Amino acid sequence: MNFLGYERPDGSIGIRNLILVLSVADCSEPVARMIAEGEKNVKAVTQHYGCIPGQMVANTLIGVGENPNVAAVLLIGMGCEGMPAHALGKMIKRSGKPVEWISIQELGGTYNAVTKGKQILRDLSEKVSGLKRREFDVTELIVGVKCGGSDTSSGLAGNPAVGVFVDMLVDAGGSAIMMEPIESVGAEEPLAARAANKMVREKIYKMIGDEEKRWSVPGAQMEFMCKGNVEGGLTTIEEKSLGAVHKSGSRTIRDVLENTDHRLEKVPKGGGVYLQDGTHMEPMAMSFMAAAGAHMVIFVTGCGGTFGHAIVPFIKVTGNPETYRRMSHDMDINAGTILTGEESMESVGRRIFNEVIEVASGKLTLGERLGYDNFSVFRQDPRLEVLLGITR
Amino acid sequence: MTRALMMDDRDNVATALEGLEGGLPTTVIFPSQEIFREVTPEKGIPPGHKLAVKEIKKGDHVVKYGYIIGSATQDIGLGDHVHVHNVMSNRMHMPEVWYREED
Numbered sequence: 001m002n003f004l005g006y007e008r009p010d011g012s013i014g015i016r017n018l019i020l021v022l023s024v025a026d027c028s029e030p031v032a033r034m035i036a037e038g039e040k041n042v043k044a045v046t047q048h049y050g051c052i053p054g055q056m057v058a059n060t061l062i063g064v065g066e067n068p069n070v071a072a073v074l075l076i077g078m079g080c081e082g083m084p085a086h087a088l089g090k091m092i093k094r095s096g097k098p099v100e101w102i103s104i105q106e107l108g109g110t111y112n113a114v115t116k117g118k119q120i121l122r123d124l125s126e127k128v129s130g131l132k133r134r135e136f137d138v139t140e141l142i143v144g145v146k147c148g149g150s151d152t153s154s155g156l157a158g159n160p161a162v163g164v165f166v167d168m169l170v171d172a173g174g175s176a177i178m179m180e181p182i183e184s185v186g187a188e189e190p191l192a193a194r195a196a197n198k199m200v201r202e203k204i205y206k207m208i209g210d211e212e213k214r215w216s217v218p219g220a221q222m223e224f225m226c227k228g229n230v231e232g233g234l235t236t237i238e239e240k241s242l243g244a245v246h247k248s249g250s251r252t253i254r255d256v257l258e259n260t261d262h263r264l265e266k267v268p269k270g271g272g273v274y275l276q277d278g279t280h281m282e283p284m285a286m287s288f289m290a291a292a293g294a295h296m297v298i299f300v301t302g303c304g305g306t307f308g309h310a311i312v313p314f315i316k317v318t319g320n321p322e323t324y325r326r327m328s329h330d331m332d333i334n335a336g337t338i339l340t341g342e343e344s345m346e347s348v349g350r351r352i353f354n355e356v357i358e359v360a361s362g363k364l365t366l367g368e369r370l371g372y373d374n375f376s377v378f379r380q381d382p383r384l385e386v387l388l389g390i391t392r
Numbered sequence: 393m394t395r396a397l398m399m400d401d402r403d404n405v406a407t408a409l410e411g412l413e414g415g416l417p418t419t420v421i422f423p424s425q426e427i428f429r430e431v432t433p434e435k436g437i438p439p440g441h442k443l444a445v446k447e448i449k450k451g452d453h454v455v456k457y458g459y460i461i462g463s464a465t466q467d468i469g470l471g472d473h474v475h476v477h478n479v480m481s482n483r484m485h486m487p488e489v490w491y492r493e494e495d
Contacts, residue, residue, distance in 0.1 A: 230475075242461065
C-alpha cells in the first residue's frame, strides 16, 4: 500500500510541507507569531520552561525541527538565552533541510526582527513550497497512538479498533508508537508478554514503575484520572490502563524508546510497535512522538476532545456513539458502531487504515480544517528525578 | 433487552452498553456476541458503568479484560453497580477532591 509524501534531504518522508518558526523560549514567541502571521503553511511554536530549559526540552525541539513534516525551520532567539537559536539551528540543520536563525537583540529589536524574519520566510518558502508529493510505500509511515478524555467506550471499542489498525499497519511493514507511561500502570503483564526480548521486558517494567513513583509521592495530590473518566465509568488506573494499551495492537513490542535528559531516541527504520517514555498529557506527548519521527497521531477519545498539533495531523476516533452524535464535526472516525452492534472491530480498523493513507497523502483532518495547532513541550523535573532516585 | 459487555470469561464485571433500569434483566454478552447470562440489577446503572456478573466478596480482586483492575472494599452482590464506592485500586489512589461527590 502506498501514500503520497514529500521526500526530505535525509531520505525521510513528510506528509505535510510546513515551515516552522521556532522561538527557542517563550520570551521571543510574540515576534515569532508576528513573523508567521498571515503566512500559509507556517507554524509558530515555542516552549515555556525558560531559556535554559535543559536537554530534554532541547532534544524535543530539535526532534520536532527534524520531523519530516517540517520542510524548513526559522529559529527566533532573543539573543541572551542559555539555549541559543543558533545552537538548536545547527543541530536541526544536520538533517539537510533549510534552517535559518535570527537574534532579536542583534537585529536591533522588534521591527527589524519581524522584517528580517518575513524576508527569510519568503526565501524558505521559495525553496520548499514547490516540492511535489510522490508515491512512497507504507513501510515509511510512523503513526503515533494516544488516548485522552477516556470513558469506558475507549477500552471496549475505540482503543481496540485502533489496535486492529496498528496490527494491519505493522503487518504491512509500517511503524507505530505509543506513549502512555502512566496509563500502563496495571497493564504491565499484557505489554511485557509482547516484548521482543528480556531487555525490552525490563525496560517496560522500569518505564511504568518510574512513572508510578512520580505520580504517587505521599502527601502530594496528583490527578492522573479526570472527572470525565470516572463519570464515564472508569474506576481505577488499572482499568483505564488495560483499556488504553489495546490501541497498541497485539504485535511484538520492539523497544521502549528512551526519552530522558540524556537522549530522545527516534523510531528506527524497519517497522514494528514501539513504546516511548514521556508523559500521558496529550499535546505534550504529541510533541514527543513528533520528535521521535511520528507523521501523525491517532487520538482515541470517549468523552470527546477538540485539539490538534502544529506539525502532526490528528485523526480523532471515538468509541462512544453518543459522543460521535454530539461532536461529529470534530471526530474523524466513528467507532461507536462497534458498541451499537452495527460494525465489527475489523471493519472499523480497516476504515482507520484507509483514513491514515488518505491523511498521509494530503487529506486534511477535521482538526486541521478547524485550524487546531496546539504545541507544548514537557520535561521531567530533574530535581524530582533525583529525589525519587530515578536513574538510567 | 439491554446489553452489558463482558470482555473475558475470567471477568467478574461487565460494562452496561445502555443505561440499565433497576429490576429489569440485562443480557451479558461477550465481544463475540455469545451470551454469558442474564443479570437483573437491583438499582439502575448508568451507561458505560460496570455491574457484577459474579458475586464479589470484600477483598476479592475485581477482574476486567482478564486482568485485575482493583479490589472490592465491600461485598458486592450479583448485578450491583461496581465503581469507586466499592472498588479500590491496588496501585494508585485517586485524589479525593472530586470523586466522592459521585455516589
